[in-house]
Amino acid sequence: EVQLLESGGGLVQPGGSLRLSCAASGFTFSNYGMSWVRQAPGKGLEWVSSISGSGGKIQYADSVKGRFTISRDNSKNTLYLQMNSLRAADTAVYYCAKAVHHILTGFLSNFDYWGQGTLVTVSS
Amino acid sequence: QSALTQPASVSGSPGQSITISCTGTSSDVGGYNFVSWYQQHPGKAPKVMIYEVSNRPSGVSDRFSGSKSGNTASLTISGLQAEDEADYYCSSHTSSSTYVVFGGGTRLTVL
Numbered sequence: 357e358v359q360l361l362e363s364g365g366g367l368v369q370p371g372g373s374l375r376l377s378c379a380a381s382g383f384t385f386s387n388y389g390m391s392w393v394r395q396a397p398g399k400g401l402e403w404v405s406s407i408s409g410s411g412g413k414i415q416y417a418d419s420v421k422g423r424f425t426i427s428r429d430n431s432k433n434t435l436y437l438q439m440n441s442l443r444a445a446d447t448a449v450y451y452c453a454k455a456v457h458h459i460l461t462g463f464l465s466n467f468d469y470w471g472q473g474t475l476v477t478v479s480s
Numbered sequence: 481q482s483a484l485t486q487p488a489s490v491s492g493s494p495g496q497s498i499t500i501s502c503t504g505t506s507s508d509v510g511g512y513n514f515v516s517w518y519q520q521h522p523g524k525a526p527k528v529m530i531y532e533v534s535n536r537p538s539g540v541s542d543r544f545s546g547s548k549s550g551n552t553a554s555l556t557i558s559g560l561q562a563e564d565e566a567d568y569y570c571s572s573h574t575s576s577s578t579y580v581v582f583g584g585g586t587r588l589t590v591l
Contacts, residue, residue, distance in 0.1 A: 391580075400583070400584045400585040401518070401520075401569050401571075402582065403581070403582065415577075415578075415579045417578065417579075418578075451525055451526070456531070458514065463512065463573040464573055465514060465516070465531050465532055466516040466531035467518075467526070467528060468528055468531075468537065470525035470526055470527070472525055
């Protein structure tokens with residue numbers, strides 16, 4: 357059974373930092389790209405960042421570029437999101453999601469498994 | 481403002497059918513067959529219901545179906561049930577530098 361378990365959320369002041377973790381199990385972690393998707397209170401889903409299975413390809417949304425860093429440790433089956441220079445607008449539930457890519461094109465097909473989410477609140 | 485446009489809300493009575501639209505551009509929905517739909521109940525994580533426009537993952541009811549015409553994708557739910565009441569989000573591959581784009585979400589109310 358695939359499981360994704362996020363941790364590391366909490367209350368942080370504007371300008372502060374936080375590191376989120378996502379512990380994965382039930383599948384061969386290194387074979388799959390992973391993403392972080394966030395959802396502000398009462399709002400829709402927003403893709404934040406993605407990383408390939410090997411960690412060699414990384415992408416960020418413009419809204420977090422230069423402030424957030426995605427990484428993974430395949431020996432620990434864990435995905436990370438280092439968040440610096442946090443703003444009130446970063447307040448959201450952060451989900452990690454397992455990505456399925458089309459075998460021929462490499463394009464994202466869908467996120468087939470999601471964690472339960474971890475809440476990040478940026479406030480003074 | 482979301483990259484893909486969805487109606488804010490739709491409603492239907494038990495047993496009826498409803499359709500949720502998702503409108504993009506030729507750079508995303510219209511240009512690729514990589515549209516997926518997610519169901520999200522309050523306080524829960526999203527769950528994929530449809531992928532690659534019209535494919536259903538194992539375990540998803542065949543009451544859920546997807547289609548696409550031009551720059552607009554659609555999710556149809558037939559035989560509405562109370563448990564279908566949730567928020568629904570579409571997403572699509574995009575030729576822009578963004579990895580994926582989401583719609584703003586549609587709240588489905590079962591009357």
